[in-house]
Amino acid sequence: MKCTALESLIALYIEGDLPVSSRRRVEAHLQSCSACKTLAEDLRESQSLFKVLRAATVNSSDLSGVRERVLNEVGDLEPVPGWVITVHRLFFAGMRRRNAIAGVLLAALVSGGAWYSQWHLAGERTNEAPVDVASFEVPAPADVANMDQPSVKAPQIVKPAEPLEIPEALPAEVSAEQSVDEPALTQSQVSQIPMKFVTDDPDIIIYWLPTDKGD
Amino acid sequence: MESRPDTSLIDARSLWMSQSSQEGARASELTNLLTRAASGDAAAFEQIVIRHERRVLTLSWRLLGAIEDAQDAAQEVFLRTFKYLHRFDAQKPFEPWLIRMTVNVCRDLGKARQQRGAVIVEHGESYDGAELRDPGNDPHEELQFEQQRQMLYRALDELPEKERTAFVLRDIEGMTTEETAEALGSSEATVRSQISSARLKIRKHVERMNGGRR
Numbered sequence: 351m352k353c354t355a356l357e358s359l360i361a362l363y364i365e366g367d368l369p370v371s372s373r374r375r376v377e378a379h380l381q382s383c384s385a386c387k388t389l390a391e392d393l394r395e396s397q398s399l400f401k402v403l404r405a406a407t408v409n410s411s412d413l414s415g416v417r418e419r420v421l422n423e424v425g426d427l428e429p430v431p432g433w434v435i436t437v438h439r440l441f442f443a444g445m446r447r448r449n450a451i452a453g454v455l456l457a458a459l460v461s462g463g464a465w466y467s468q469w470h471l472a473g474e475r476t477n478e479a480p481v482d483v484a485s486f487e488v489p490a491p492a493d494v495a496n497m498d499q500p501s502v503k504a505p506q507i508v509k510p511a512e513p514l515e516i517p518e519a520l521p522a523e524v525s526a527e528q529s530v531d532e533p534a535l536t537q538s539q540v541s542q543i544p545m546k547f548v549t550d551d552p553d554i555i556i557y558w559l560p561t562d563k564g565d
Numbered sequence: 566m567e568s569r570p571d572t573s574l575i576d577a578r579s580l581w582m583s584q585s586s587q588e589g590a591r592a593s594e595l596t597n598l599l600t601r602a603a604s605g606d607a608a609a610f611e612q613i614v615i616r617h618e619r620r621v622l623t624l625s626w627r628l629l630g631a632i633e634d635a636q637d638a639a640q641e642v643f644l645r646t647f648k649y650l651h652r653f654d655a656q657k658p659f660e661p662w663l664i665r666m667t668v669n670v671c672r673d674l675g676k677a678r679q680q681r682g683a684v685i686v687e688h689g690e691s692y693d694g695a696e697l698r699d700p701g702n703d704p705h706e707e708l709q710f711e712q713q714r715q716m717l718y719r720a721l722d723e724l725p726e727k728e729r730t731a732f733v734l735r736d737i738e739g740m741t742t743e744e745t746a747e748a749l750g751s752s753e754a755t756v757r758s759q760i761s762s763a764r765l766k767i768r769k770h771v772e773r774m775n776g777g778r779r
Contacts, residue, residue, distance in 0.1 A: 361761040361768075365735075367742055393764055396771040399717055403737050406714060408622045408632065416622055416636050417614055420643040424607055 353379075353386050360386060364393045596655050603650040610650075614643055617660070621667050627733045628671040630722060634678065641670045664740075664748045668730060675726060720770035724763050731759035732767070 356379055362368050363376045380387050547556035595616075601609035621642050626635035645666055653662055721729055727749075734745040735756065742760075746753045 357765060358758070358761040361764040362757055364764075365760075367757055367760070389768075392772065393768050396768045397736065397764065399713060399771065400736055400767070402710065403627075403714060403717060404739060407619065408626055408635070412632060412636060413618050413622060416639045416643075417611075417618055419636075419640050420614055421607070421611055423640070423644055424610060424647050 353383060356386060357389065360390050361393055364390055364397060595659060599650065599653065599655050599659060602647070603653070610647055613646070617663055618643075620660070621663065624664065624667050624733070624738060625671055627721075627737055628668070628730060629675060629678075630718065634674060638667070638670050638674050641674075642667050645670065661744065661747055664734075664744075665750065668734070668748050672726070672730070716771070716774050717767075720767045720774075723770060724766060728759045728763040728766070731756050732763035735760050736764070 356376060359368060359372055359376050360380075363373060368376065380390060545558040547558065549556065595613075598609045598612050602613055618639065622635055622639040625638040625642070626632055629635050629638060642663070646663065653659070721732070724732065731745055731749060734740045734748055735742060740748070742753050742756050745760075746756045749756065
């Protein structure tokens with residue numbers, strides 16, 4: 351065992367600051383190492399010198415001087431209002447101030463975040479483009495009843511900033527889907543803007559990209 | 566011969582009970598004083614100051630070195646105590662709270678002093694008015710003690726601030742490692758590391774002052 355590694359442990363050992371396992375290790379080492387034994391004796395000696403300092407204390411005139419200054423200053427201070435004391439005891443009693451403040455901040459952050467997300471969602475809903483229901487002919491009730499689940503809701507019109515480039519392969523797929531899920535629409539309902547059908551199942555969204563002919 | 570019953574156990578128990586009841590009465594009296602002082606009762610606050618002024622001023626003196634700085638620190642400690650007493654939880658012990666505040670004030674004052682570039686005045690030279698609890702009648706012994714005291718404080722002044730604070734609290738004030746850690750707002754492991762390093766440095770300093778034996 352290296353002595354330099356044990357120096358700091360010996361410095362703790364001489365005042366009983368070590369746990370039992372480390373104490374035994376140091377004691378075993380001290381029995382076999384004379385240099386460390388001398389170090390322990392020197393440390394004990396310097397520590398005993400410092401214990402003498404416990405006897406030295408300040409004199410009474412200095413104490414009374416401090417007291418006088420403090421009481422003069424306190425006389426000029428406004429006492430803390432009673433309601434502050436009550437509020438403080440109500441909210442922070444039995445807690446460390448730091449923890450109490452951290453708890454209040456955390457609660458404020460969580461509730462603020464929840465409020466913001468609700469407010470943000472509500473804003474998104476109001477900003478959504480209104481459905482052009484007038485130009486859309488609702489299928490007859492009989493047709494709706496015959497439709498497979500999931501049911502199709504009113505279409506939402508997605509207005510692109512620029513005209514969409516429709517890939518060639520897409521119309522075939524769309525028309526295949528359309529034949530299964532969508533009710534047949536008349537030529538008058540066809541427009542140049544893509545339409546989005548939202549179903550009850552969030553995984554299924556139907557996009558309708560009509561061509562000039564309304565396919 | 567008739568044997569008398571052993572009353573030593575009963576005596577010890579009654580002594581313990583009377584001591585604990587005295588401590589309880591003292592604690593409840595202090596709680597009462599603290600509550601009154603928090604509401605602005607100056608007379609109650611004066612009682613608190615009288616009870617704790619020696620501990621606060623002595624600790625400040627040991628931490629800062631000069632009695633003038635220690636007096637400023639003690640004044641600031643009691644003013645902060647008055648100002649923030651409403652934040653103190655009266656169910657907890659008061660002295661650790663006060664000691665922690667003293668350590669913080671002394672730390673602030675020490676930093677301010679360093680920023681000002683002020684020279685640290687050594688304890689022995691700056692303050693000759695220290696009272697000794699066991700004053701020796703022998704002037705030779707008294708002189709020897711004074712020289713020793715100055716040497717030890719010089720060794721203390723050489724320590725880094727954190728190590729010195731931990732050492733003063735643990736080894737001069739006689740607090741436990743746990744109490745020291747609470748007063749410093751750090752862990753017990755950190756305090757152990759600081760006091761270990763401080764003890765080794767002080768031992769080297771003392772050895773140097775004694776002419777070096779090794």
